[in-house]
Amino acid sequence: MIGAIVSAIVIGAIIGALARLLVPGRQNMSIWLTLIVGIVAALIGTLIAQGVGVADTKGIDWWEHLIQLALAVIGVLLVTKFTAGRTHRPGGTAP
Incomplete structure (x- = not known):
């Protein structure tokens, strides 16, 4: 269990x-x-890869990692889009 959490964090960061x-x-x-974003993409990507049947292959699971990376790119684009207009004001005052 601890190993899975650590691996999710490491893979998510990458x-x-x-x-x-x-x-x-x-x-x-x-x-x-x-x-x-990376952790969420890694977890959802693993679920999708398992559903499609490409999560457990011989060697490195390239398809699983490509799915995870594609989801992470989408996640970064969404976060960037939704936070683009937000700026931080010192002191926490609203405009």
Whole structure:
């Protein structure tokens, strides 16, 4: 159980970072948000890969990782789109 959680965090961090590299332009995302997007994409990607039957193959599960990466790219694009208009104001005052 602990190993699965650690592996999800590590794979999520790698998938999230790769997704940010693949999305053109600057993404104003924190490392924590990148990690969350990567973990969610990794978990959903694994479920999809299991459903399609490509999660457990001999060697490296390339199809599973490609699905995870595609979902992470979509996640980064969505987060970037929804947080593009938001700016942080010092002191927490609203406009």
